[in-house]
Amino acid sequence: MRLTTRVTGALLLFCFTSILYAQAPEKPNAAELKQALNKLEVLGSVMYLAAHPDDENTRLIAYMANEKMLRTAYLAMTRGDGGQNLVGTEIRELLGIIRTQELLAARRTDGGEQFFTRANDFGYSKDPDETFEIWEGEDVLSDVVWNIRRFRPDVIITRFDTTRDDSGRMHGHHTASAILAQRAFDIAADPKVFPEQLKYVKPWQPKGLYWNTYNFGGRFTSSHEDQPGYFAIDLNQYNPLLGKSYDEISALSRSQHKSQGFGSTGRRGNIPEYLRHWKGDLPKNDVFENIDQTWARVEGGKEIGELIKNANENFDIQNPSASVAELLVIREKISALKDEYWREVKGAEVDGIIKGALGLYVELIASDYSAVNGQTLNIYGEAINRSDANVELETISFNGYDVVLKPYQPLKNNERFDVTADLVLTENKISQPYWLEKEASLGMYTVENQLMRGLPENSPTIEATFNFKIEGKPYSFSVPVVHKTNDRVDGEVYRPFVITPPVFVNTQQSVLIFPDKETKQIDVTVIAGKDDVSGKVSLSLPAGWKVSPESLDYSIAKKGGEFRAEFQVLPPAGASEGFAKAQVTYEGKTYNKGLKIIDYGYIPTQTIFPESQAKIVKLDLKRKGQFVGYIMGSGDAVPEALEQIGYNVTLLDPENITTESIADYDAVIIGVRAYNTIDRMRVIQPELMDYVKEGGTLIAQYNTSMSNQPQIGPYPFSISRDRITKEEAEVRILAPDHPIIDGPNKVTSKDFEGWVQERGLYFPNQWDDRYTAVLSANDPGESPKNGGLLVTKYGEGYFVYSGYSWFRELPAGVPGAFRIFTNMISLGQDKPNSTSLKSVENK
Template sequence: MKRLLAALILTVTSFSLIAQTSPPADIGTIKQNLKKLNVLGSVLYIAAHPDDENTRLLGYLAQEKHYRTGYLSLTRGDGGQNLIGTEQGELLGLIRTQELLAARRVDGAEQFFSRANDFGFSKNPEETLKFWDKEKVLSDMVWVIRNFRPDVMICRFPTTGEGGHGNHTASAILAQEAFSAAADPKRYPEQLKYVKVWQAKRLLWNTFSFGSINTTSPDQFKINVGGYNPLLGKSYGEIAAESRSNHKTQGFGSARQRGEAFEYFKTILGDAPKKDLMEGIATDWSRIPGGAAIGAQVDAITKSFNADSPQLSVKALVNLLDKVDQTIGTDKAMQTVRLTEKAAADYEYWHKQKTNDLKELIAQCAGLWFEAYVAEPTYALGDTMTVRIQMINRGSSAVKLFGVDLNDTFITSEDTILSKDILKTVSYNMQAGKITQPYWLESAHNIGSYTINDDLKVGNPENPDAAKAIVTFSIDGKNISYYRKLVYKYVDPARGEIYQPLEITPPVTANIAEKVYVFSSPQPQTIQIKLKSFTNASGSISLKPVIGWKIIPEKIDFSNKTKGNEWMVTFNVSPTDNKTQTSVLQAKINANGKTFTQGLLDIRYNHIPAITIFPPAEAKLVNINLKTAGKRIGYIAGAGDLIPESLREVGYDVHQLTENEILNTDLSGYDAIIVGVRAYNVNDRLVYEQPKLLEFVKNGGNLVVQYNNNAGLVTHNIGPYPFTIVNQRVTEEDAKVTFTDAQNPVLNYPNKITPADFADWIQERGLYFADNIDNHYSTPLQMNDTGMNPNKGSLLVTDYGKGRFVYTSLAFFRQLPAGVPGAYRLFINLLSKPKN
């Protein structure tokens, strides 16, 4: 049975990796899968980020042409913006990973990733490749290509820069190199223990027309992808919109499109197609020696298929599975036709793909439904999990449960017969064997790429070794094994039946209350830590000693905690000197004789599965020379940032303002009002609130507006005097900053700002700078990326009436949550209008 397990793991498709329960089994899906059974062709689309992919083309290739279609996104979109919450960095990457998987469930393609980290906007590919570690990312791409074996590769972007973002251009540069490297046995030879070299037929660039950039032309090869699929009841424009609308963090809700729509292509490498994308490539069973008989059998099954009685096709499909195994699934079959090494690899590859397709079709036509789930949502590492296999035979085929494989242990069922329409549940126990941490987050990583401890996991969107059950049925006399991830299901009164991933946790987790603690005096601060037990546990918690800091007490014991217990402990921490420094505070938990250092973080949105990770139980300690002026701050929410929490950390009283308070109350009691990031993009009511905010300034108030996107502003009259927001930014976080108005109060009160305050910034200086700036504004800062012209649009300050207005494109929303000392000092100055 262990041999069966190994074989099954090799043959699972990425649909199995993302499915939370049994796949669809409606007649439309069955007919689509029957068509797919007769197609042996594959296409891999390559770009840099989630949402870069052409969902209409992917849907057309996967569901009209029935090619095995994949999207390789080099990053998980970690450096993007978030319109629905405050998650940034790797947390945003987790959400966008699930948004991509949701998109793939709509358009029918599969999803892959490299280890590249989206470190933020990049103006050129040289910067991108410097951060990404080109050789590692290229190796990942070659690994995916050698596994996926695409006949055709397609880039979303060109190497010549029309894609704008440096990551986009880099993805095309790497795709060209990977196209050849995947076929070269001298490149990444360590992979060849597991995969064979592969040469795709051609590499194309899917040209585009975005805004003012049109890279298409009438003489390019083109495909009409706007057709209608009657089995799905949708056009590919409609499917594309549904797919793309899953990218909710990016605000990419799309309108459904209908009617013809052409996609254009330029040939980058390989033979240029003239009439068909797959020209020169056999995409039916004729590509396999001896496959003609299989193709004829598939045609016969398809022709005789009865939509009213799909179970009538089960016997023929089982026979076909035997035929595929006998023809291309054995060493003897391969020896009989005397294959070349390349053909043998093709033989093996398509045997894996088509046997898996056949297995799913057999279950669908037989009316066999089954799933594997656990009794509880969470289990601690090493505890015993109750696994339930629920199944029903809704057709007339003879089906028996042969056995279940859990953790390489085969459990026989003694040929349990599944009678028609009788729901059956069997239960087993297995050990919770590994914490369910995403594999790319298991170790600390640098700015440009994730650290992956097992290269065999590269490419997978989720953990390929997640806890699973392999269920073997005897269907019409043949034993067929299926793979199901273990999930937890429950009923929500408002949303109905919900499936969520199984969580295997440390015995006890520790969450430090704040991510950053800012000290501006020797006074101690109380550090609260929330502990949660996921099993019966006793032990202690301590904070690792840190040079320059005093921690009291040394440790705190706990005992007799049971599953679900939560409790708080507190430590007092204070700096031992006046030096400006940033240190990492680490919690260490001793539970039942073993040491753990993880916290607990849940991300919950209705459009994606629940996400639970176990980040290091850490916080930053920042000791800085910081003066503040004023205490009461009003905050107007935008697309989501952590500025209010950051300001509370240094003693400010921050109140989130409602529309009623803005329009109908006296705002003069606030020392400053802050407008959140992209508020003028996402808050339609600001156009009505704006006059009251400017009146607040005129009467002596201090208004600080953070950056906005230049597209989709609810009003262009953000300040008391004109300026224009443009898509200009400084992406080098260490770009030199020049003071053009060193005496400006925002650089002097209450903190004296110096060039040192721009050290250790993260990801970028700023984005969506101002231009066409009215002369009433002072622009005290100037900066630029390497090779670019100086830009003065990062900070605008003007007096208006008795008050002050500030517009800043500086990325404070990233810097303050990261505890960047100089960013705190400057932002406090923006909030602190000197008294006249």
């Protein structure tokens, strides 16, 4: 049977309860339903708390959620925006989106839930004081308290301690997360603290706060079970309903962190974990021994507990629907509870069990993955009952829209009921991740809506509520409208449905460097978000910059079609920097959002609308030399940055490097971590040294310290873990007459302004006297670090080792970084460029 309707309406409003939005409808098997019934009997919750994605102990989360049957959450301070990316090129906010989805995939695997604060992962921090300064500490504390009050954990467990480890090291984010946990534990029950939250939640006092001690690389030895306040847990039991041990589940969960390269292999057998008591009631033997986790903890719950116990004992794994009548009675009792929290939590659990026991499958599919306000969205779907229970579909309402479907249709066993609907979309916001809607600060995302804070992602763009009668009793649940296709390789593929602008505009360059007075081209692509769009595309520039043409007319017939525009940009005479902002007009309105789609297959496809702009930098720059060879290490964008200022850069294959093959390059640059990631660097090291000896300039960027570190330069130096995390830390010039400082670009303190994320890392702390230390810097309160830029004359050439973060500063368009790096390349480049040009071109 099929039912069709047409409606108009407004944007679905989002409720604050935490839901993890897997796109495909859940289809639990009988063993999973039995596991869910076991969990329905338990009323308890635990929150794990740390700093980043992948900090969480997935084994402990899997154990708490599936063995202890507790509602289990991981509260991450950040979305991991400052990390590395193994699967692609996305960094910063885009990487944060990937890592958010990896966390959600991990929680779907280990049974936990996921929450966040607004804190921005700004990169490595040496101490919590710096972290709190950048994170705007009271705001992050407010978010931790908010998550505690909303989730109401009986116990909080931290991953990290509040002090340095045995080696004296710490990551400020890690330590700050533990400090925040302690502070929030003390104040979450105080109604005078953050009272604005009490409009939505109540004060809450957890019973205990614990530190999950660990033993990583010999640090934080955990075996203290014989000491007061330490509790040992053997948490690698085998769960026969799930068919795995908890470490096997943990490995699957941890392997979701693919952008970090955290694939894991599960283990079997006893694996202890240790919890150290910090605050709250001190139990004797078990962390939860003084916490009532039965239905007796809520008023009116004792009877419900008995009903659930009976339903669980009577559950027929061959016929789950036989339990539906009992479950409906339990559902009625739960819905009458005065305790709003457990009414919501356990009501959602029993609804899921009923749906699974019926084999009730419901989905709604949008005809396209995106649409624009004003368009009509075609939706089709199905509802099917796969049991002998009496099920009647009464109404289907699209949340935020008028009720549109009233089928009053009995759903007989295994007979599909088809649904179609046309929705006219009006007044919807575009589907931008909520924390990216407004400009962020260095340390915090801007989220004004209190109810959105902490949630892992947006609610579905459009949801529909299906209202049933089951055995004569009312029952309802909501499903998201999604897009679904069939892939020839992967089969059924789901994708979130999104609302987009009618037209996008992308700048193809993110940073454009102007080393001289010549014009450069900025490429702009206009993309249609719907059929038949036309208007004008233009660039707005800072004062003193000029663009030609001022605008171009565009017209695109089909959705997804593109119009490519080319603008010639003329820089001012003097040094200048700013942004070239692209914009398009359509039907009297101006749009300035780009389109970025993240599609790696292992997470739901993500659609983001970044600001459409390119950083433009006019440099006061002189250089010597023309041809540069580049040995790529772990990966960076330095070659592209150097090409922007006029160098001809050739990527060199380490397999083919000989002294003769690189002899005519003006400079050879070794990319970041090359000695850590390329085994052959040891083999070609003599060839590189001969190149220097015969007059070449060799520049090696940072490598991490290694126990079997090869000698990177012609003379020995030792790489330490010294780093300077404050990008504004003062840099002092130690060798003002050295060519790296004196020319061709005269380096001053101004060249160290505007750096991003950090000064540098893994500086040498010991070196041969034949090296010259050119620069000195340090974070506040620390001793000077003089090993960040070492240079020596060797034979006829120069060798340079630098731990300063050129791999960050050059792609970010930092003017001073280009001037200093150009001076490094220019060392010894007094011979005419024509000689180098001829020989390299011949190669």
